[in-house]
Amino acid sequence: MQRLVMSAFFAVLPVLAEADAVVGSWNVEHLGWNNGKRLDLVAHVANHFDLLAVQELMAPAALARLEAALETASGEAWSSLASHALGRTSYQEHYGFLWREAEIDYLDGAVVFLDHGDVFAREPFSARFRGRRVGEAFVAASVHVTYGDGVDDRLPEIAALADYWRWLDEAHPGTPRLLMGDFNLPPDHAAWAPLRALGAVPAITDQATTLSTADGAYASRYDNIWYRPDRLSPASLGVVRYPALVGLDHGQARDRVSDHAPVYLALHGGELARLTRDGEGLATALAxxxxxxxxxxxxxxxxxxxIGPARAAAIVAGRPWGDSGELTRLDGIAAGRLAEIRASGRLCGG
Structure with missing residues (x-):
């Protein structure tokens, strides 16, 4: 059952402290455009989560179609929630939430942030949910930070997220918060200092989340989930490198699914389901x-x-890497040592 949120006003109700769920966030890249997207593959990946925040939703009807595809894939009931269109120009996006009804209850508070300073190109969207197994509540917020012409264009929105974090606390006092989305900025950038000062930390610190054009390679650390570790203790967290789940190389995955990989937190003992398609297991896809x-x-x-300290530092200095074959640029890494690195099974993408 889909809901469309138009209002920016809601009631504040009493809340609790923890939640049980596998919560994901995913920029599904222009979901709703006529771009040949394989909804069955999107649904297969989304079915690994109990609650999914969706960015780059171009039409609420596309979220409804994805909900139907999830119900087909899982054999379970799902619900969805979409914001109204957001953006300063003719280019606009929606935010969406999808949740598995057996695991998650939508409670209340679905709202687009009233951005009085007009900082955000697409104001964040949030709602309050409850994990059904434990029966405790949390707030999920989703944002897609503007990309602009460069990093400097993104920094005002990143700085404003600290104020938004405070607002979420005022609107939902005592409730754990998850700030999820595509931030277009790595989590170790200095611009995150105001949010970190409020006790928030990123779930993903050193894993890239955008698909490179080179098969098996990942480029930018843009997607994340921020939370307070004194309020939530994730059982696990990570990046789902989904091409291995759907049997596509990176070129195919970017064209048919998304150029971003989803990130997730498993809360209060939740576990990421091991679903397979065409013989591929989840373990292959976990970063x-x-x-x-x-x-x-x-x-x-x-x-x-x-790879010792000197070579590790050289790898960091030499980024971005298209594929592991480029490691032969390092002093002392020739074909034989490269083969041993690949054979170790430790390298993402092989």
Whole structure:
């Protein structure tokens, strides 16, 4: 059952402290345009989550179609919620939420932020949900930060997210908050200092989330979920590198599904379901078990064969990497050592 939110006013009700759910966030890249998107594949990936925040929703009707595809894929009832169109020009987007009714209840408070300073090109959208197994509430908020002509165009919205974080606390006092979305900025940028000062931390710190054109490679650390660890303790978190789940290379995945991979938090003992398609399992797609040349930390890179501190630093300095074959640019890494790195199974994308 789909709901469309037009109003920016809501009632504040008493709330609790924790939640049980696998919560995801995904920029599904122009969902609703006539772009040949494979909704069955989108649904297969989305079915790994109990609640999914969707960015780049171009039409609420597309969210309804995805909801129907999820019900077909899962055999379960789903619901969805869409914002009204947001944007300063003729180009506008919606936000959406999808949730599995057996695991999640929508409570109230669906609202587009009243941005009195007119900072956001697309004002954040939030709602209050409850995990059914534990029966406790949380607030999910979704935002797609403007890309602009460069990083400087994004920084005002990033700075304004600290005020938005405070507003969420005022609107839902005592309720854990999840700020999810495509932020178009890595989580270690200095512009995040105001939000960090309020106790928020990113779920994804060193894993890239956008699909490179090179198969198996990931580029930017833009997608994330911010939360307060003193209020929520994720059972697990990570990036779902979905091409392995749907049997596509990166070129096909970008064309037919999205150029972003979803990120997630598993709360209060929730587990990411191991769903398969065409023989591929979830373990192949989880970023946590591999090292990303473009997103991994120096410590992560040093777990690869033949990569010590100096070479790890050189990998960081040499980003972006198109594929692992380019490691032969490093002093001392020739074909034989490259083969050993690939054979270790530690490298994302092989």
């Amino acid at each position: 946590a078990g591999c090292v990303d040349l473009n997103g991994g930390s120096v410590a992560d890179l040093e777990t690869l064969p033949h």
